[in-house]
Amino acid sequence: MAVAETAGLDPVMGFALVGALGVGSQWLAWRLRMPAIVLMLVAGLVVGPGLGLLDPSRDFGNLLQPMIAIAVAIILFEGGLTLHFAGLRDAATGVKRLVVLGAPLGWAFSAGTLHYVAGLSWATSAVFGGIMIVTGPTVIAPLLRQARLRRRPAALLQWEAIVNDPVGALAAVLAFEIVIVVQTATGAGQAVADLVIGIAVATLLGLAAGWGTARAFGRGMVPEYMKVPVLFVLVLGVFGVSDWVLHEAGLLAVTLMGILIANVELPSYTELRRFKEQATVMLVSGVFILLAANMDRETLMALDLRALLFVLAVIFVARPAAVLLSLAFSGVPRAERMLIALTGPRGVVLVAVAGLFGERLADIGIEDGAQMAPLAFALVAATVVLHGFTLSPLARALGLTAADRPGVMIVGGSPWSVALARALKGIGLPVIIVDPNYMHLRAAREAEIETYFGDLLSEDAEHRLDLVRYEQVIAATDNDAYNTLVTTDLGPEFGREKVFQLKRSKDSSARHALPATLGGRPIGPNETYLEANARIHDGWEFRATKLSKEFTLSQWREKNPKAFIVADFGPDGSLRFLGPEAEPLDQNDVQILVLAPKREERKEA
Numbered sequence: 001m002a003v004a005e006t007a008g009l010d011p012v013m014g015f016a017l018v019g020a021l022g023v024g025s026q027w028l029a030w031r032l033r034m035p036a037i038v039l040m041l042v043a044g045l046v047v048g049p050g051l052g053l054l055d056p057s058r059d060f061g062n063l064l065q066p067m068i069a070i071a072v073a074i075i076l077f078e079g080g081l082t083l084h085f086a087g088l089r090d091a092a093t094g095v096k097r098l099v100v101l102g103a104p105l106g107w108a109f110s111a112g113t114l115h116y117v118a119g120l121s122w123a124t125s126a127v128f129g130g131i132m133i134v135t136g137p138t139v140i141a142p143l144l145r146q147a148r149l150r151r152r153p154a155a156l157l158q159w160e161a162i163v164n165d166p167v168g169a170l171a172a173v174l175a176f177e178i179v180i181v182v183q184t185a186t187g188a189g190q191a192v193a194d195l196v197i198g199i200a201v202a203t204l205l206g207l208a209a210g211w212g213t214a215r216a217f218g219r220g221m222v223p224e225y226m227k228v229p230v231l232f233v234l235v236l237g238v239f240g241v242s243d244w245v246l247h248e249a250g251l252l253a254v255t256l257m258g259i260l261i262a263n264v265e266l267p268s269y270t271e272l273r274r275f276k277e278q279a280t281v282m283l284v285s286g287v288f289i290l291l292a293a294n295m296d297r298e299t300l301m302a303l304d305l306r307a308l309l310f311v312l313a314v315i316f317v318a319r320p321a322a323v324l325l326s327l328a329f330s331g332v333p334r335a336e337r338m339l340i341a342l343t344g345p346r347g348v349v350l351v352a353v354a355g356l357f358g359e360r361l362a363d364i365g366i367e368d369g370a371q372m373a374p375l376a377f378a379l380v381a382a383t384v385v386l387h388g389f390t391l392s393p394l395a396r397a398l399g400l401t402a403a404d405r406p407g408v409m410i411v412g413g414s415p416w417s418v419a420l421a422r423a424l425k426g427i428g429l430p431v432i433i434v435d436p437n438y439m440h441l442r443a444a445r446e447a448e449i450e451t452y453f454g455d456l457l458s459e460d461a462e463h464r465l466d467l468v469r470y471e472q473v474i475a476a477t478d479n480d481a482y483n484t485l486v487t488t489d490l491g492p493e494f495g496r497e498k499v500f501q502l503k504r505s506k507d508s509s510a511r512h513a514l515p516a517t518l519g520g521r522p523i524g525p526n527e528t529y530l531e532a533n534a535r536i537h538d539g540w541e542f543r544a545t546k547l548s549k550e551f552t553l554s555q556w557r558e559k560n561p562k563a564f565i566v567a568d569f570g571p572d573g574s575l576r577f578l579g580p581e582a583e584p585l586d587q588n589d590v591q592i593l594v595l596a597p598k599r600e601e602r603k604e605a
Contacts, residue, residue, distance in 0.1 A: 022285025044292020080258020101326035109318040118310040130171030198246025206253035210260030335398040406471030413440035423542035475501040487520030522579040524566040553586040563596035
């Protein structure tokens with residue numbers, strides 16, 4: 001340990017440690033169902049100021065700030081890519097109010113809290129207040145899945161986070177431009193000229209790069225395998241040139257570039273978005289670990305009672321005031337207004353941008369800019385931990401939960417699908433059947449099962465379906481190719497272990513076999529559409545059976561030799577769909593969902 005503190009880590013070992021800690025924290029958070037940012041915060045603080053094993057300023061030297069700046073630029077570009085105007089037009093009045101009114105109100109109230117409670121200067125407060133508009137889509141998404149809110153409050157929180165992510169970045173960038181130009185220019189006229197020129201160049205360069213990228217990609221001027229590398233090189237180039245004209249104007253340029261690309265019809269947009277999301281996960285992890293590890297003990301010890309009062313004022317005064325004022329007379333019910341007002345987790349973008357801007361402000365003589373990073377850490381840690389543990393109880397208290405268990409989405413309105421949906425609904429699971437053929441949904445409607453008429457892969461479904469309520473997808477239409485397309489498309493979003501499909505009719509033929517990367521997992525006896533629906537027509541049914549010490553799995557098998565186990569439900573409410581080779585949980589209080597002949601057709605009841 002002493003050697004690490006004096007000599008420092010080799011840069012290659014430092015990069016390896018940051019990567020291992022960042023990705024490891026994300027994986028562990030997934031396993032423990034915790035917000036990843038909490039574990040990344042703890043990991044960075046432990047190896048940094050805690051053990052002194054990693055000191056980014058010492059180990060990476062002059063490379064640290066350029067690395068963080070480039071990573072933040074790519075993160076903000078990703079934020080711009082999430083702002084799709086079509087989705088914004090279809091959003092509810094409440095979402096528009098949270099953006100149009102809530103963002104400037106949140107900026108003003110946050111800046112006031114920073115100045116009067118935290119004691120920061122107006123220059124630092126204006127920059128930091130802009131960043132605090134961001135509620136963090138990467139943080140709110142897992143919280144919403146865990147809480148399983150109703151459609152409208154979930155949509156309000158989700159869209160606020162998505163839209164305000166680039167809006168908050170733009171607000172912080174513009175405030176920072178004003179501060180830095182005023183501080184470094186020789187006179188007011190020169191300051192205004194520098195600011196206007198820098199913003200104009202950044203705006204034009206960002207929009208031109210976005211338009212040029214869209215045209216080149218759309219006309220096939222760039223091969224598919226080079227689209228992602230070309231896009232990332234363009235982002236770095238736009239950032240570098242804009243930043244050379246005016247410090248930090250590159251952040252404005254790349255955000256606008258992302259917004260423009262998000263709103264043109266690119267055939268490969270989905271693939272680009274998924275890759276940049278994966279790259280952003282890596283960058284977010286790395287930046288957060290670096291910023292946490294770069295904190296020194298003296299700065300952390302400076303978080304006194306005033307910092308605590310600042311955090312409390314933001315959570316219980318500034319955030320609720322901005323939300324309640326923006327949603328006043330909007331038609332949003334009072335319970336939903338209260339839930340949104342008391343839910344505002346901050347994420348990695350806040351910490352990354354605050355750390356970067358804080359360093360810049362300190363470099364130009366605004367000393368309290370150095371307090372932005374520790375205050376950002378305190379706010380992020382407090383809000384993530386608080387909302388991570390209180391969102392579900394608060395939603396239940398206000399009557400805004402959609403269901404106590406995660407639901408199932410079934411694609412295809414066949415008799416097999418309706419029978420499975422009835423069984424799932426009978427044990428209290430939210431279930432919906434989706435089909436582009438209205439007549440196929442008739443039986444589901446008669447059974448009072450929730451339905452959606454339309455293509456699941458359409459843009460309308462993306463905006464109208466409340467996907468937060470559903471954790472697993474079963475593709476069971478009569479079109480094998482469509483089933484494969486649905487499960488392949490939704491696999492990255494739901495997790496490939498949570499998407500299933502009926503067996504393809506030609507799977508047994510090597511000529512028609514698909515690679516493992518396409519399609520979903522088998523379910524139940526792994527039958528084709530015709531075979532599965534033939535069983536229903538022959539009188540088979542889905543039903544649930546509870547295991548106990550008196551009635552074990554082996555005893556059930558003896559009494560039901562022809563039946564197939566389709567899923568099991570753990571005592572904690574977890575649902576697992578099973579394939580033909582999977583074994584269910586053989587425990588007390590476990591329920592199994594089985595496909596078996598109807599009871600009246602069996603000799604034993």
